[in-house]
Amino acid sequence: MLLKFYWAHVSPQGTEPWTFVSNAGYKYQHAGENLARDFSNPKDIVSAWMASSTHKKNLLDSRYQDIGVAVMDGYINGVETTIVVQMFGTPQTSVSRIASSTVDALPVLASEKIIPSSGLSPLDLSRSWSLAFVILILFALSLDWIFVLRYNLIRLSGKTWAHLTYFAGMAIILLIIRQGIIL
Structure with a gap:
């Protein structure tokens, strides 16, 4: 979102969030997404999500087995902002045991840069x-x-x-x- 300067579940080009999940190699049966921006602490984000029926449903849905969270600072429409993306998923097939001991390397975004938080939004x-x-x-x-x-x-x-x-x-x-x- 920050790289394309938009704030929405669906990109301006029409790309759904599930495309990013699939491109990361995650084959899902169920998926959900919560977005937040410009909050100063996690407690307020969760409180806002819990106050919204659709976001609360994602948080409490027992079908979801996996969760991914990203927190990034950047600019949208020239305004400095902090966004939180929360992805929920259930794999297509549940894995009951580890099939092999090999571990595939996860893809790393070329533009990813870890910057310590200043503590203040x-x-x-x-x-x-x-x-x-x-x-x-x-x-x-x-x-x-x-x-x-x-x-x-x-x-x-x-x-x-x-x-x-x-x-x-x-x-x-x-x-x-x-x-x-x-x-």
């Missing part, structure tokens, strides 16, 4: 900086209001209390805003 960083800026403005406006009241200054225009109310509302919105999208 882009949304968390953006929200933190925005909140810090709003708090700074609230502080400056509060000082302005105190000086106006203390020294009985007369203003020709401007309503400090209106600006304080506006920026306090912005701070509240930044504190309660929910992040993340599931698909």
Whole structure:
């Protein structure tokens, strides 16, 4: 998805997710997919999936025997994002024993690059900086209001209390805003 800059179960070219599963050599009887993006922690992702009937069905479906999870940071439509892809599957035939001791090498994507996580998602960083800026403005406006009241200054225009109310509302919105999208 990140290489093709899209966010959907089906690619813009019409490629279904099952094509990628089959191309990886996994022959499935049943398959499912959950997608998430822009969440700051795994608990919120699982909570969002559990709140959606179709995603919850994938998580709890007893037919699925295997699971694969990928978490990647990248850009979609010029915006930095973190995506989570969760694939579920049941092989065409259940393997009851190991047939041989040889192990086939798994294919490795040429563009794959492992980068340690910074711990903060882009949304968390953006929200933190925005909140810090709003708090700074609230502080400056509060000082302005105190000086106006203390020294009985007369203003020709401007309503400090209106600006304080506006920026306090912005701070509240930044504190309660929910992040993340599931698909």
